[in-house]
Amino acid sequence: MLSIKHLETITLNVPFYCDRVSRHMHRAATHGERVYVYRVELSNGVIGYGENLYDESDSIERLIGKNPFACMRDDGVGFGIQMSLYDAVGKSVGVSVSELIGPKVREKCPISWWDIDMPPEDWVAEVQESVKRGYTSAKLKARPWRDIFAQVDAVGNAVPADYKLDIDFNGFLLTADNAIPVLQRLDEHPNVAIYESPFYLGTDIEGAARLQEAVEKRIVEHYNESCLHARCCGGFVVGGSVNSLLRTNALCASFGQPFWLQMVGTGITTAYCVHLGAVLSQAELPAITCHELWESDLLENRLEVVDGTIHVPDSPGLGVSVDEDALSEYSVDKSAPTPQQLFHQTDYTCRVHIPNADGGETVHDFSREGEYYPAFSEGKYPGFVPGVWMEVV
Numbered sequence: 001m002l003s004i005k006h007l008e009t010i011t012l013n014v015p016f017y018c019d020r021v022s023r024h025m026h027r028a029a030t031h032g033e034r035v036y037v038y039r040v041e042l043s044n045g046v047i048g049y050g051e052n053l054y055d056e057s058d059s060i061e062r063l064i065g066k067n068p069f070a071c072m073r074d075d076g077v078g079f080g081i082q083m084s085l086y087d088a089v090g091k092s093v094g095v096s097v098s099e100l101i102g103p104k105v106r107e108k109c110p111i112s113w114w115d116i117d118m119p120p121e122d123w124v125a126e127v128q129e130s131v132k133r134g135y136t137s138a139k140l141k142a143r144p145w146r147d148i149f150a151q152v153d154a155v156g157n158a159v160p161a162d163y164k165l166d167i168d169f170n171g172f173l174l175t176a177d178n179a180i181p182v183l184q185r186l187d188e189h190p191n192v193a194i195y196e197s198p199f200y201l202g203t204d205i206e207g208a209a210r211l212q213e214a215v216e217k218r219i220v221e222h223y224n225e226s227c228l229h230a231r232c233c234g235g236f237v238v239g240g241s242v243n244s245l246l247r248t249n250a251l252c253a254s255f256g257q258p259f260w261l262q263m264v265g266t267g268i269t270t271a272y273c274v275h276l277g278a279v280l281s282q283a284e285l286p287a288i289t290c291h292e293l294w295e296s297d298l299l300e301n302r303l304e305v306v307d308g309t310i311h312v313p314d315s316p317g318l319g320v321s322v323d324e325d326a327l328s329e330y331s332v333d334k335s336a337p338t339p340q341q342l343f344h345q346t347d348y349t350c351r352v353h354i355p356n357a358d359g360g361e362t363v364h365d366f367s368r369e370g371e372y373y374p375a376f377s378e379g380k381y382p383g384f385v386p387g388v389w390m391e392v393v
Contacts, residue, residue: 002092004066006041007081009057012330013338014266017295020122021115025293025340027350027392028116029369031264032340037298037327040084042068048088049322051268051298052080055334068092072100075241079263082241083272083318090317097275097318101242108309109277111270112166112260112286113138114293117146119389120154127159130292136308137164137193137286144172144376144383145352145390149185156191164193166286173198174379176207182384183215194218194285196237201227208232220260220285223248228255235285237262245276252282260285267297270310271318274303278312296326344368348392355387 012035016022025032031053038050056078063071063081071077072085086097098104113130115123115138127138140155142148152165167186173179179198186192194217201208201221209232212219218234221227228236228251236259238248245261252259261283263273270289277283286308291297300321303310313319337345350366364381366372376383 001043002068003043004040004063004068004071004085005043007060007063007084008039009055009060009334010037010039010327011035011055011332011334011336012037012298012327013332013336014294014296014298014330015339016293020118020125021293022339023392024116024118024122026343027348027369029373030116031290033294033338035266035294035298035330036080037268037322038078038080038084040068040081040088042088042092044092046088046092048084048086048091048317049268050080050083050085050087050272051265052078053264054078054080056081073243075243079241083269086242086272086275087317094316096312096314096316097272098278098312101276102246102279104278104312105281106278106312108311109274109283110137110286110309111135111274111305112288112308114288114290115140117141117143118151119146120151123151123155124158127155127163131159131163133292134305134307136160136162137166139166139168139196139286139288142167142169142172142384144381144385145372145388147386147388148182148384149386152186152189152192156189159191161190163191165189165191166194166196167192168196169198171197171200172377172383174377174383175199176204176211178383179211180214183211183217183219187216192217194220194235196220197222201233205230205232223252223259225251228252228257231255231257235259237288238283239263242276245280249280249282258282258284261287262289264288264290266291266294267299267303267320268318268322270297270303271299271313271320274310274312275318296323296330298323298326351391351393352381353389353391354382354385 013033113135220235223236238259270291
């Protein structure tokens, strides 16, 4: 009987691809350089790979000796380990991961570039890089300590006319009444296509419906069934493991709601995401994996992006070859800090300049994002004021 012979965690620090990205990602409270790769070996000698930004090592001991066919559908094993099992089983039986999950509904899956909040000139450099790499859209983090109108205007002047911008507010507009004038102004920009979480829509279903009626562009929210049943938005952000994704897809299909897959990782995760997108009928919106942030995608051959899409690999398993030399190069001890963690140990100040009505400005100093993020999300400071800007001292 086929069984799981060995399963190991490989801890990596993979640097970001340029100083511009490192500078802003280090300051922000989001993912860093740490990646955990899972290498599984089956009793037939087949090797499979998965990854996550979180350590799933606690699941390893209970899986050794188990049947991989039984374990791969268990969402409880962890996202990265489940991915590695699908890769190994697919290679063992000679079919792709997408064929293991279900019938294909598409051969190419849309994918979007991604960036944390940055000054306009840095967003411009990022989207220009994305165009070079084949992208036709970007998901960009809108923050109340940046001038979103200046950012969008600058980016719009730097991309093709049909390039699309998805603006993610992560709830920072706080209410429907705050959001309506901001989104109506952004509606006027031809490149803007989607607004994500202007506020957390599930907290005010009536307000969410009123907001969607007041703006032209699509509003999406992280998947929740209250918003799905209320039909108060135009789509969802969806992540998770295989069984939960199949259930979510079935529910969204019954309501005619599209979503994008959001699962952050390198090229390994991106290949997995493409296989999932190939079989999930509602995965119509461009996926987010953020894999272009790192200097290596950990693959021997890059997943080519053409006109904003990636072709679904046909080879068995994930259909990609993991770069073993890259795994060795970036491997670190699990206790080793990441560059992002080292940055947070330094002495720095995040200084936010907010213009006043009289032509002056007020200046607020924060020691780190753990201070200013909740302060703005709780409405202690005015948000999205034209001309607002941040510097890191």
